[in-house]
Amino acid sequence: MVDILPSVCPRCGKPSVGLCRECRAAETAWLICDPRVESIYCPVCDSQKHGKTWSDTMVDRETLIRELAVSALHLHADVRGSEIVISSYDPSPNRTIARMDVSGTLYGVPVSGECTTKIVWRKEQCDRCNRISGGYYEGIIQVRATDRKLSGREMETAARIAEQTEDVLQEGGARLSFVSKIDETKDGLDIVVGSNQMGQAIASDITAALGGRLTTHPKLVGEKEGKRLFRITFLVRLPRYQKGDVVVQRGRYVEVRQTGHGQLQVFDLQDGTNRFIAEDEAERLVGNVGEAETALVAYLYDDIVGILDPKTQGAVECRVVPWLHPEEGGTVLVLRDPETRLFVLVG
């Protein structure tokens, strides 16, 4: 006995070995759509919840609607080259109706169809906003200077580093790496952060940018799910002197060029030489070259440079320094020594 296959389609009678392609396509439920999809989002920061996980929304609303609508659509695995055109409208503030016109081919037969899904927008406070509003934090970076106040420049640099680190970490997906506040206190700057990895990163970067020493002081604050919870204070102790400070050492004016490990690399403003001195050898602070005033050079005579006091315009004489070559009618940078009232040429 030999099986003879029928040579016509059992449905439509067209010549075919078994069910023809058209009838097979017509019999297949290739387009199924869930009637509703839910999208949980945070009303404060627009984060989206997928399952139990929150993530920042990186796309615009139109793209999000498209993604949600397509997630409701279930195409048969044999559909090829599908194209989906979506149109949507909002019947109410928390509802969006998305209509999808779908076309493609199934078993070589062109197919098209449409379906509609309702997107339900549900508000929920996200993990990050919940922590921020609840005052949650893991670490504090305390920026302090040794025996002086923090300068405006140091405050700005430290705050900028904190903000940049937050941006980089959050763009990399570390949602809970947030700076919850930056406070200027009478002692310095306090930066409160949501994660200790972030605290470590910010504190190290501040130390690298401004010098000084970093120490960490963990404190056990409790336990959560069997894990011990620590709050860490990152103490950044900035050096007594900053770059650009002009100090007096053994009666000479020197400019601090580099600091670290209790040592100062200084530039001697009298003879233009560089050397290292111990921090303790600096007797007193005159000012910082960043605050220097511009003075007009009125005349040059032997080793004397005559400048005009920028405040009074009266003539003042200073000794010429070998590393500076002022010209008559040009300008120089000067610092006023508050103790001796003398001008110090700094540039």
Ligand SMILES: [Zn+2]
């Ligand atoms: Zn057929």
Ligand SMILES: [Zn+2]
């Ligand atoms: Zn949020």
